[in-house]
Every structure is written in C-alpha cells, then in structure tokens.
Amino acid sequence: MATTGLYAQTAKKAVKKAAAAMVKDIDYPSYGGNKAGNRYMPATQINKKNVKDLQVAWTYDSGDNTGGRGNDWQYQPIVVKGVMYVVTPRSKLVALDAATGKQIWIFDPTVTGKRPGGPTRGVTYWEKGDDKRIIVNYGFVIFEVNAATGEWIKSFGEDGLADIHIGLKDNEVWGADPQKWGMRNTSPGAVYKDVYVVGSSMSEGQDAPPGYIQAFNVITGKLLWVFHTIPLPGEYGYSTWGPDSYKKIGAANDWTGFVVDDKRGIVYASTGSASVDFYGAIRPGQNLFANCIIAFDAKTGKRLWHFQTIHHDMWDRDLVCPGNLVTIMHNGKKIDAIAQATKDGLLFILDRVTGRPVFPVKETPVPTTPALPGEHPSPTQPIPVLPKPYSMQELTEATITDRTPEAHAYVLERYNNSLHVSGASKYMPPSEKGTLYFGFGGGAEWGGTAVDPKGIIYINSNNMLWWQFMVDVAKRDALAAATPGSTLFNANCASCHGSNGGGANNGDGAQPYPVLTDVGSRLTRVQISTLMETGRARMPSFANVPKADRDLIIDFLLHTEKNVPAASANVRRQTTPYSPAFQSNGTRQFRDQEGYPAMKAPWGTLNAINMNTGQYLWQVPLGYYPKLADHTTGTENHGGAVVTGGGLLFIAATDDENLRAFDTKNGKVIWQYQLPAGGFATPASYMVNGKQYVSIVCGGGRYGLPSGGKLLTFALPDKQ
C-alpha cells in the first residue's frame, strides 16, 4: 500500500511538474495581481537559485520625467495576454508588448478635456467575448478605451465620460451643486460581471464632500447604485453621527481600491476617516461607515456586513490599502478570510462571509483627555489580540533614538514638551500644543499586502512618529496680522503649506510641501494663478474657489495685498457647509536634528505573518540610508511587494532606490538592483511565451530623491 501511495505521489508530482513546464503565459490582470488582491504570481521560473542572474530585459522610458519635484509615480502595471497596460507619470495610457516593451498604442487623456487628479495607481481590465476594455479613473471622471486599439469608447457614459460627482445627488446640501466640490480617484475600481465599483478621494478638509461608494455599468456608464458611507436620515448607521453630520461633513471615502470575491459576488471596500481630519466635534459617535471594511453584494450595493477599525477617527487613520482575500486553516477549520492591514500597524483577519474576527479583537480603553473643546473621543478602540502589531505603537523614553547622543538629547527635549501620556499613545487626542502619535502615515501604506497560498502575509511597514498641531481658527484670525488674503490662505492652503505658508509636512511621508513665504522670488503672479487653477501632482486644483478670492491669496503670497473690505474674506468658509473651530496647523514627521526618525531603528520593516496561527515567521529591516554607516536601520518605504511561486518576494519602496528579492522562508535579501530612480510603487510579475518577468515603475521624487520616468522589466538571461 505504502509503495503504491509513494508511486502515486511521485506520479502526481511529475504530472504537476510537466504541467508547470507547459504553462507559457500567466497574466497579472488586476491591480493587486488578481481580484483577491493577493499580489501573488505562481510562476517558479525565477527562484532562489537563479535570481542572482536576473537582468534588465527591457526598459520603457515614458518621457515623463520632468525632473525637479516629485513625479509621484505609484502605478502598478497589469498584464493581459502578453500586453502590459501602463499609465505614465503624466497620465498617458500606453499598451506595451510585455515581452519586449515595444509600444503598441498610446492614449493621451487630455483629449477628454478633463484634468488628471494626482497619481494613478492602476487601471482595470474588463472583457466579455471580443469586447475588451481598459477602464481608467482620471480626475473626477471615468473613461474607457478599447484594449486592442487604444480607441476611446464614446458609447460609455456621456460622450465617453462618467462623472463620479453623480452619487452626491441624494444629499440635499452637497448634491445641490455637486460640481463645486473637488473629487478625484487615484486608485482603480473593481469589476464584477458588468458592474464597475469605484471610490473617490477628496480634500479631507471642510470642503470635502461625502465619499459615497458607487457602481457604474461597464457598457453604458450608467450609475447602478450608491452606498452612503455617511448615512442619510433613516439609513442604518445614521445614529452613529450627529443629526446634521451628513449635511456638513464628508470623506469616509474608499480611495485605495477594492477586492472582489467573484464566486460569491461580494466586493469589499476599505474606507478612510470622515472630514475634517483631526477634529470631530460636529460628528459625535462612532461614525459608521468611516474607517470600515465593508462587504457589499456587488450587483445591488446592499451592505452585507461591516467592521470598523477605528471609532470616531481623530488621526486621519484611513484604511490605506484594500483587503486581501485568503483561505486559512484555523483550529482545524478552513476559513475564507479577508486580511486588512492598517496605517497604525494592526492586521485584522475577518471571516469574509460573516465579517467576524478570526482572532479575537478587544475593545481597549484609550486616553480621551485632554481633548479639544467640543470633541467626543471614543473611550475604546478595537485592537486584535493576534497577530501582534507590525509597527511601533507608542514612543517611550526607552525607545527614543540612540543614533547619536545629540540626536537623543534633541528628541528627548521635544518629546517632553509634547502632549503624550505614559508614552505617546497613538490614541492621544490632537492638541494645539502638538500631539505625538503613530499611524498618521503608515504603518502599512497604499502599496498593500502580498499573500502566498500557504496563508503567509507579507507587509512592508514604517515606524514613523508624527507631530500634529491644531490651531484655534478664531484666535488665529483675530491676530493683528490676519488680512482677507491670509485668512483665505489659511482656510484653503495651510493644511499642507502651514500657517501663512511657513511650511509643514504632508501626510503620507513624502517630501515636505513647499514653503511659500518667498514664493514671489520663484514664481510670477500668472504662474501661481495657473497652478491654483490646474493643480499639479499632489497640489489640488482650486478652480472652485472664486477668482476674486484666488487673487486675494496671490496678493497675500506676493505681499501686494491692498486694503480690502474684510467682508470679502471668509468667502470659502461661508461656501462650505461648516467651518470647524479647530484646524490642522500641519503634521510633521518627528525627526532628529539631522532628519532621521526620532525613535530607535528599525524605521522600515518587512514582515511575514502566518495567518493560520497569527504568529510571525520573521521581521527584517527594509532598506538603508546610504549616508549612514549602519545599513540595518530600514527606511521609510512607500510601494508594495509581489510574492512568487519561486519562494521570492520582490519589493523596492525604500530610500536607497533598490529593487530587492527576499527569500520568503527567512527574510534574507538574496538579490538587489540599483534602480535609475526610487521605485515607489508595487512591482508586477507575469509570464509570456514561457518567460517570467518582473516589472516596476521608477518615479522617484519621494523623500527628496530625484524623479524618474522609466519602467524596468527584469528576466533571466536566455540559455546559451
């Protein structure tokens, strides 16, 4: 018997091996690799033994490297039937031969007459018979092109465009003049049959409309359903807000994408915080469905279940990446699960049918004082018992940097002078004094998580402490120096550029926003005016601010402000439904005097967690700062990983601009390659004509590094 079994096994293996050898093409058809968001490529051709021979097979130069400030190219390629679809840093859509990099067609979306709205992380492929389309989110519109020819499909929507403002129609305040509100979409939507589900992104300030989740028909572009992430009166969840919250505030949006369980027809959304970031006086309650994983019937938009990862968010803890659909063995039972990583280092593993946690989640008491006047902090927050967090949770004196004695002293002084209790709890309410906490930028980030079929999840993560300052708006505006121009500037621009343009850091860990106090020495009135109208990279358009107000802001910046009646100030604030009493006055990364993170290394890590048991396989530093002698610190990282059947994990994402291959067994780096610019994006891997490739876009431009515009594709050399 035993012999027969062994023979049978060997035979089975041989058949499997032969089948693997015959597979010539493996697509990478979706953002996240597949609809489950696994970022997994089964091919075994590139493996631990031969990865050392990996070389550049072809390079595509988008021609979009404008140099200077950030390209912010966060794009993850998709590959279908030997064709790669890429969106360039300046939003052009190109189809490339995935084996050679040769351009097949190019589509320039400026012909739509619309503008891009920040980086595009991905596009969506859809097909039915011979009808094959690429669906693109572009600014606030959706358009489609023929996947074979690159032709714009004009029968979709109105003259080829569907506008995501349409979902606001059910809200009497935000829907009265929907075009007035800035909306865009930086991540792709997801398809289930003919249903295209999309999210949105908006400012997260007082002008942010609600981020309803919507579905459009892929063929007609008609709106199919809208889900109110901030419920309207009478809808489930309405009582978790103030009675008027839905009219006054917005966001609670899914800006990061979706995953789909095709078999069950369920689409999963991951939402962000409600506006305004950092101050929730107007929204008492838990605030469903902000900061939630939500399961929908993809056809109807009916909510099946939800799970909230932060109650009443005061820290901008958006869910930054889509969930990851996996099957694990837990206590001897097979469970179809969804794994959701968060900005603040937690991993929630839920049954994907019921939404119930696989490992217990504890409602844990958190600090609620001192909070800003009017605020209603949640007394508890949900924390999973397992797995343990993959990023730092609290800064204590013991974890302050020991890089040099000077750095330690510098950080300690500032630490002692900031708001924190018993360590900088990541749940400390925001304050005017400055509150220290983790989990404003990741933790996990938009690059997402990778999973292999064994149920191991790979998460790259940051240990970055943030120093967040609030300002009392009335007090600020009453200062003698406040003029109509500065008031307008502070209402519209200070959240990024700091009060009066003095500078502040941004949210996701990229380079600081430009200081504008001396902008007149660099830019003319016309240049500033154009920039405010069009926006650029992460600078949004302010075309919706009345022209007279924009002129006042320019006068303020150029120090040419004349005496203008104060009545014309505050216009923007009167045109938004609500003006918060407190506003963010900037959020900085808490760093030492030489610009390195304020806590002990590692500052960036790669983690492998066995989701069957909730235990870590390994945690290793990810990347290094070339200027530091210690190459084991890890760095801030943005961009995700792809894991392969060959037991490898490919990731760039770090300050040192390398693409690396890790051994998934033990977290050892077994190959690395210096990219022409930082790869702040997620690689893709695919197979064409029997050859496996790994591709990544190299946009650079983060962390003060130079920009780039090339996509590199690697493969093993052909056998001699």
Ligand code: HEC
């Ligand atoms: C969401 C963040 C954000 C907000 C809000 C914002 N900006 Fe910007 N701004 C940026 C970014 C990012 C850049 C750099 C753009 C680039 O990389 O090309 C920038 C660049 C600029 C520049 C060019 C600076 C230079 O030295 O080239 C000016 C001028 C400017 N912003 C003015 C404004 C004004 C005026 C407002 C308010 C009406 C505003 N910004 C609001 C993010 C923002």
